[in-house]
Amino acid sequence: MEKLALLSVSDKRGLVDFATALVKQHGYRLLSTGGTAKLLAGAGLPVTEVSEHTGFPEMMEGRVKTLHPKIHGGLLCRRDKEDHLAAAKEHGIGLIDLVVVNLYPFEQTVAKPHVEFEEAIENIDIGGPSMLRSAAKNHESVTVVCDPDDYAAVVTGLANPAGMGALRRKLALKVFQRTGAYDTAIAKYLEGQQAEPDLEALSGFPANYSLTLKKAQSLRYGENPHQKAALYGTFHDHFQQLQGKELSYNNILDITSATYLIGEFERPTVAILKHTNPCGVGSANSLIEAWHKAYATDKQAPFGGIIVVNQTLGVDLAEQIKDIFTEVIIAPRFTDEALAIFAKKKNLRLMIAKEGIGADALQEVRSVVGGVLVQDRDRSLEKMAACKVVTTRQPTADEWASMLFGWKVGKHVKSNAIVYCRGEQTLGIGAGQMARVDSSRIAVWKAGEAKLDLKGSVVASEALFPFADGLIAAADAGATSAIQPGGSVRDEEVIQAADERGLAMVFTGVRHFKH
Secondary structure, three states: OOEEEEEEOOOOOOHHHHHHHHHHHHOEEEEEOHHHHHHHHHOOOOEEEHHHHHOOOOEOOOOEOOOOHHHHHHHHOOOOOHHHHHHHHHOOOOOEEEEEEOOOOHHHHHHOOOOOHHHHHHOOOOHHHHHHHHHHHOOOOOEEEOOHHHHHHHHHHHOOHHHHHHHHHHHHHHHHHHHHHHHHHHHHHHHOOOOOOOHHHHOOOOOOOOOOOOEEEEEOOOOOOOOOEEEEOOHHHHEEEEEOOOOOHHHHHHHHHHHHHHOOOOOOEEEEEEOOEEEEEEEOOOHHHHHHHHHHHOOOOOOOEEEEEOOOEOHHHHHHHOOOOEEEEEEOOEOHHHHHHHOOOOOOEEEEEOOOOOOOOOEEEEEEOOEEEEEEOOOOOOOHHHOEEOOOOOOOHHHHHHHHHHHHHHOOOOOOOEEEEEOOEEEEEEOOOOOHHHHHHHHHHHHHHOOOOOOOEEEEEOOOOOOHHHHHHHHHHOEEEEEEOOOOOOHHHHHHHHHHOOOEEEEOOOOOOOO
16 A cells, blocks of 8 residues: 655755655655655655645645645544545545644744734744644554654654554654644734733733743652652753753752842852752952852851852862862853863862853742742842831941842742841841741851851841841841831831840831742
8 A cells, every 4th residue: 555655844954864764765655845845856756746646736825735635634534444444535535644744933933023923924834733733633543743853763663663653642742742832832922912912911921821841851850869850941041061960950940049149149249059048148359258258157058059159260269169069050151270170070060151140030930739820030129229217226338238238138048038147248047937036046046156246237037027026036146237028017016126226127118038
């Protein structure tokens, strides 16, 4: 029985070699259209135009060419049903056993600056998705290929027919993933072109939320070895790994948190993180000074942690951190001398932030039971002018500077979050406790372990003090000023406690919960 293969592609990578194997190794007769047919004929391959096969000419500028019963009947006919086969024979429909189609480049077209609406519409493929879906639905009998990267697997599979069933099912899944992503891209484009725009859609929260991401890599496991995991999207477009082991699930989370944190700072800054929480941050006139400040906060936490800097990492800093067991170091650049030092630690992951430090995502998406939560990323950072002094005593200039530094750090600490700092250095950080006063106690204890004096320090709380106890604990530890959002029903009690102890306190009016 004659074997038919229908080939009609926009992306012509590897097509001639694949088609040659189909004809010469596996005895297929080729059907094709337009530019694909010309390419195959030019390569000396026998090819039949679809219009000749159907007996119906292409028309309407090529919009109608493959939408024909002789095409879709040949794809959808079930080989295990006698009535299907009889109908095909009665109407002269040849069975098509293999389809190679990839779609008009709609996504690339609308990504171009100033693309015209008409051009975008003309790049909406109709026949391509229709053929792909017909073939994929009937994948028990039809091999369907939408990605040139799969040509080699198909050629190998055709030589070993016993394994073709599993391969066809895998390829069919890929088709529906591709056509689903294609339709989503079209819908998103059209949403943005409405004469009366959908304000919810423009705000990033449409009535129907769709997200299609390409698999970037399989991961060894998730947070724990018994959990499977994979990475999707464009993470690797933002970072370049220079050396070290393959990134893990936890590494990727830590790198993301580190990048967002360091992006808050303009002066030379070093941050050390563990399990996405900052455990030491310092800013100074140079990275080496900033490192000494950050490291002094907690000399245990960097073990197995993440170090991130916002300037070129040079030999002086590399010498300081080379003997500390670190999972990942992130910088916008590394000097050759620093790379030579780190090269001796083969497992250490060195990451370059390709677009500079401070990668910006507009939204965060988290899975919940039955769906996802979507929110704008917390990019608010309050300026001094937006803050309100609520105590009798006004903060000094140094206290103001320390408060704003601590506020930047506290925004990236898991709630409940307490940060003690002085100047541009963290002194103690308490994260993730059920009671805010407990976070304060932990921060005080960590400062004591590091032998850092909290006298004259600033305390930053990412959310309001619900009771005066947290503020009192900070004052007892030596803090002389505090910054918090305010808004508690007991604000007056908290303010009174601050006044009684001579603290200066600032309300920002904005909280930074982080769960």
